[in-house]
Amino acid sequence: MLSYLQKMVLVVALLLLTGGPLTSAPTHAQSSPKSVACEQEVVVQADDWLSKIAEKAYGDVLTYPAIAEATNLKNAEDKSFAQIENYDLIEVGWKLCLPSAADAQTLLDFALAAPEITPSDSAPVTTDVGRLVLATTTSTENSGLLAAILPDFEAKYGASVEVIAVGTGQAIELGENGDADVVLVHARDREDAFVEAGYGVNRQDVMYNDFVILGPETDPAGIKGMTDVAAALTQIAETNSLFISRGDDSGTHIKEQTLWQATSLPLDEVKDLEDAKKITYKPQGDWYQSIGQGMGATLTVADEQQAYTLSDRATYLARTLEGIDLVILVEGDSRLFNPYGVIAVNPELHPTVNAKGAAAFIDWMTSLETQQMISEFGVAEFGQPLFVADSVAWNAAKQ
Amino acid sequence: MDDLIRGIIQAFEIIFSLNPALYEVIWLSLSVSGIALVFSTVLGIPLGAAMALTRFPGRQLMTALLYTGMGFPPVVIGLFVYLMLSRSGPAGQLGWLFTPKAMIVAQTIISFPLVAGFTMAAVMGVDPHLRRQLMSLGATPWQATVTILLEAKIGVIVAIVAGFGAIISEVGAVMLVGGNIEGKTRVLTTAIVLETQKGNFDLAIALGLVLLLLSFLVNVALLRLQGKAFS
Amino acid sequence: MSTNSVYKLHNLTQTYNDRTVLNIERLNIFAGEILAIVGPSGAGKSTLLRHLNFLERPASGSLKFEAFHLNGEGVPLNLRRKITTVFQNPVLLTRSVADNVAYGLKLRGKSGDQVKQIVDDALDLVGLNNLTHTGARTLSGGEAQRVALARALVIQPAVLLLDEPTANLDPYNVKLIENIITQVNREQGTTIVIVTHNIFQAKRLAHRTALLLEGRLVEIAETNTFFSNPSDSRTKAFIHGEMVY
Ligand SMILES: Nc1ncnc2c1ncn2[C@@H]1O[C@H](COP(=O)(O)OP(=O)(O)O)[C@@H](O)[C@H]1O
Ligand SMILES: [Mg+2]
Numbered sequence: 111m112l113s114y115l116q117k118m119v120l121v122v123a124l125l126l127l128t129g130g131p132l133t134s135a136p137t138h139a140q141s142s143p144k145s146v147a148c149e150q151e152v153v154v155q156a157d158d159w160l161s162k163i164a165e166k167a168y169g170d171v172l173t174y175p176a177i178a179e180a181t182n183l184k185n186a187e188d189k190s191f192a193q194i195e196n197y198d199l200i201e202v203g204w205k206l207c208l209p210s211a212a213d214a215q216t217l218l219d220f221a222l223a224a225p226e227i228t229p230s231d232s233a234p235v236t237t238d239v240g241r242l243v244l245a246t247t248t249s250t251e252n253s254g255l256l257a258a259i260l261p262d263f264e265a266k267y268g269a270s271v272e273v274i275a276v277g278t279g280q281a282i283e284l285g286e287n288g289d290a291d292v293v294l295v296h297a298r299d300r301e302d303a304f305v306e307a308g309y310g311v312n313r314q315d316v317m318y319n320d321f322v323i324l325g326p327e328t329d330p331a332g333i334k335g336m337t338d339v340a341a342a343l344t345q346i347a348e349t350n351s352l353f354i355s356r357g358d359d360s361g362t363h364i365k366e367q368t369l370w371q372a373t374s375l376p377l378d379e380v381k382d383l384e385d386a387k388k389i390t391y392k393p394q395g396d397w398y399q400s401i402g403q404g405m406g407a408t409l410t411v412a413d414e415q416q417a418y419t420l421s422d423r424a425t426y427l428a429r430t431l432e433g434i435d436l437v438i439l440v441e442g443d444s445r446l447f448n449p450y451g452v453i454a455v456n457p458e459l460h461p462t463v464n465a466k467g468a469a470a471f472i473d474w475m476t477s478l479e480t481q482q483m484i485s486e487f488g489v490a491e492f493g494q495p496l497f498v499a500d501s502v503a504w505n506a507a508k509q
Numbered sequence: 510m511d512d513l514i515r516g517i518i519q520a521f522e523i524i525f526s527l528n529p530a531l532y533e534v535i536w537l538s539l540s541v542s543g544i545a546l547v548f549s550t551v552l553g554i555p556l557g558a559a560m561a562l563t564r565f566p567g568r569q570l571m572t573a574l575l576y577t578g579m580g581f582p583p584v585v586i587g588l589f590v591y592l593m594l595s596r597s598g599p600a601g602q603l604g605w606l607f608t609p610k611a612m613i614v615a616q617t618i619i620s621f622p623l624v625a626g627f628t629m630a631a632v633m634g635v636d637p638h639l640r641r642q643l644m645s646l647g648a649t650p651w652q653a654t655v656t657i658l659l660e661a662k663i664g665v666i667v668a669i670v671a672g673f674g675a676i677i678s679e680v681g682a683v684m685l686v687g688g689n690i691e692g693k694t695r696v697l698t699t700a701i702v703l704e705t706q707k708g709n710f711d712l713a714i715a716l717g718l719v720l721l722l723l724s725f726l727v728n729v730a731l732l733r734l735q736g737k738a739f740s
Numbered sequence: 741m742s743t744n745s746v747y748k749l750h751n752l753t754q755t756y757n758d759r760t761v762l763n764i765e766r767l768n769i770f771a772g773e774i775l776a777i778v779g780p781s782g783a784g785k786s787t788l789l790r791h792l793n794f795l796e797r798p799a800s801g802s803l804k805f806e807a808f809h810l811n812g813e814g815v816p817l818n819l820r821r822k823i824t825t826v827f828q829n830p831v832l833l834t835r836s837v838a839d840n841v842a843y844g845l846k847l848r849g850k851s852g853d854q855v856k857q858i859v860d861d862a863l864d865l866v867g868l869n870n871l872t873h874t875g876a877r878t879l880s881g882g883e884a885q886r887v888a889l890a891r892a893l894v895i896q897p898a899v900l901l902l903d904e905p906t907a908n909l910d911p912y913n914v915k916l917i918e919n920i921i922t923q924v925n926r927e928q929g930t931t932i933v934i935v936t937h938n939i940f941q942a943k944r945l946a947h948r949t950a951l952l953l954e955g956r957l958v959e960i961a962e963t964n965t966f967f968s969n970p971s972d973s974r975t976k977a978f979i980h981g982e983m984v985y
Contacts, residue, residue: 276706277708279706280705280708283708283710284708357703358706359708359709383523383530383709383712400691401690401691402695402703402706403688403689403703404706407684407688411607414595414607416596638827638829639831639833641790644795645795645823646824646843646847646891646895647820647821647824649817652847656833
């Protein structure tokens with residue numbers, strides 16, 4: 111005799127198999143707010159970032175999606191409000207709607223919740239992708255994200271993905287040489303140059319995470335809680351506090367250089383031995399040590415030396431599980447955000463690359479289902495997501 | 510293929526560019542491995558000679574340990590040295606981690622069993638009656654030992670060459686305990702890893718060539734010493 | 741020839757793996773004599789020479805050299821350096837013939853022209869002056885043996901121990917070496933103990949001859965007496981070639 115529960119399961123399973131009405135019904139239980147009241151209206155100034163405004167209004171940088179959601183909702187009623195398509199892109203003069211803190215929370219829950227997923231989204235495009243070489247930065251691998259989401263791609267597309275986790279520079283070079291089929295990196299300028307030079311095609315936003323300045327609890331430079339990353343770095347330099355740089359030409363290292371450039375410290379400009387146009391910037395002094403290694407090794411060295419360093423949040427959080435004494439001292443400055451892009455290697459340049467696989471991978475990576483997985487990754491372990499989903503489809507679905 | 514040819518051409522340009530950073534890396538490689546080799550030679554040759562020439566309790570065990578040491582993965586030695594010198598390790602007070610001292614310690618431990626093991630084999634290959642012969646000619650035990658080592662010179666130099674080859678080309682352990690800090694603990698091998706990861710294959714090849722050239726020159730120098738054994 | 745004893749052995753034994761290979765009840769060796777030790781192979785002749793050169797530790801018994809009693813401790817270097825052996829199978833160094841001959845002098849801190857002169861003279865004496873700069877490891881057995889003798893002679897030992905020094909030589913060189921032995925003994929008063937298989941050689945060279953059998957000294961006597969009027973029947977058998985070995 112089957113129990114009631116078992117029968118229900120059978121029925122649901124049958125319905126699913128026959129493509130019955132249940133699957134096409136909205137699975138999205140939470141209804142989106144229809145309208146919102148603006149507690150405050152803000153006009154975007156030069157140098158404003160959504161997260162900066164969010165920080166000012168709510169004291170929390172991560173509330174910026176609420177402002178965007180509210181403004182977009184308002185835009186439906188009143189065109190004087192801006193329509194924000196890309197959270198990273200706001201323009202001077204745009205009018206934004208800042209809801210009350212409570213409304214912001216509701217909007218935030220909505221923004222982070224799953225957008226509606228249509229069945230066509232989950233239907234495999236192709237099932238014989240085969241071997242696919244993915245060149246990516248160490249952060250996606252070290253944080254465990256790839257291990258968590260790739261099995262889904264492999265199952266759906268009959269693929270076997272070989273992950274080469276290296277610095278952004280090498281990942282891009284692997285793409286240029288046709289040694290990889292698809293690259294997933296975070297260094298926007300490099301990515302654009304890669305596509306412009308014809309090495310890559312079909313660049314898509316995937317997600318972003320943020321960087322944090324880590325240091326010892328004793329904080330000899332006294333930067334804890336500072337919100338201006340350039341000021342914090344200046345203070346590290348002025349107190350001659352040991353700072354460990356990855357120095358490996360990775361996305362993180364490139365980001366770190368732009369941060370030093372944002373300070374008014376005198377910087378050494380080191381010309382690349384190979385490519386005179388490529389210049390590495392670094393502050394002067396023995397307190398600055400460049401180790402030319404991945405994020406994991408850099409954290410180890412910084413922890414061991416009780417030094418400051420710049421890390422992406424994901425790798426740092428993952429490392430806290432294994433015991434690390436470094437703490438987050440500076441975070442939230444908009445200059446610390448870090449977008450990831452996925453790019454297919456141009457099959458016209460390298461006919462041997464798995465172009466079909468790369469296309470499938472990019473479709474899958476930016477699909478709502480995968481974006482949902484990205485949004486959820488790390489929440490169970492760290493109480494916060496490690497990456498924020500950011501594909502066009504995802505952002506559109508949320509609006 | 511293109512990469513390789515272009516790399517080799519550029520390698521020579523880089524080598525002759527007299528770039529101070531490059532020479533700093535070369536100098537550090539040579540000095541760290543050189544000092545480690547001196548230590549492992551000073552420890553390894555007497556130990557190898559003693560193990561070949563004397564009988565003592567536990568000699569078999571020592572031999573087994575030595576042979577194990579010869580085949581020990583350098584990176585495991587690196588890990589061991591790391592744990593010893595780590596802030597929370599027993600020798601953490603020294604503050605040697607991520608300094609050339611740590612690299613010298615690791616490289617000494619890596620090359621010492623090679624030097625000792627090959628020395629032992631070389632000395633054991635010398636006519637066992639030689640010692641008695643030398644004593645009979647009035648040698649002190651020390652003079653006899655030195656003469657036996659000189660007789661085993663070819664093998665002893667091979668021992669030193671093997672020890673040097675193992676450490677100048679080693680990357681895992683020096684990366685772990687040195688940290689590849691620019692201008693401080695960056696040596697040729699770790700620089701090669703770094704440049705490869707950065708996608709700078711040309712520079713990586715240049716550094717690789719420098720490494721090859723250096724080991725070649727050092728080996729030629731050692732073999733010239735060996736050549737004198739026949740004069 | 742005086743009758744001062746350089747060596748006095750008493751109940752000296754040597755065992756290998758619990759087997760006694762040498763057991764000398766009493767043996768005195770006189771200063772300035774040539775003593776021949778004969779006996780079949782395996783009798784313990786070479787082992788006895790090693791004891792005389794302090795290259796073995798006796799299992800029991802006593803050995804006195806000049807005024808020195810061998811005890812558990814080391815032998816003073818200056819005493820050790822009065823004695824040298826030309827081994828049955830000499831080991832030469834991987835160096836030139838001249839360097840091999842000079843080795844003992846170098847050990848004693850001598851250097852320069854003085855050494856070169858002594859070495860040249862010694863090589864002249866053994867008839868190898870044409871091989872001075874040859875690598876010693878390329879020599880034939882007979883040549884090696886002569887280099888070994890030259891190497892021993894240059895240090896002017898008080899006691900020269902020879903273990904079958906002419907075993908690998910042709911008759912011409914046997915004669916040459918025998919002449920050197922008598923000459924050194926006569927001119928420098930060197931005490932010589934020569935181990936040989938060859939009873940005729942013993943007869944030609946030695947003042948006294950001893951027979952060693954299975955590690956024991958069967959008979960020791962003036963060479964003439966030893967051969968013409970041996971007191972032990974085993975000696976008789978040995979010198980008549982009737983010994984089964
Ligand atoms: N190192 C050794 N270990 C074991 N047995 C030995 C050793 N040296 C000599 N012997 C044995 O001692 C005996 C005497 O040897 P040896 O003195 O060389 O004889 P000889 O020189 O009279 O031919 C022989 O039986 C020989 O096998
Ligand atoms: Mg013998």
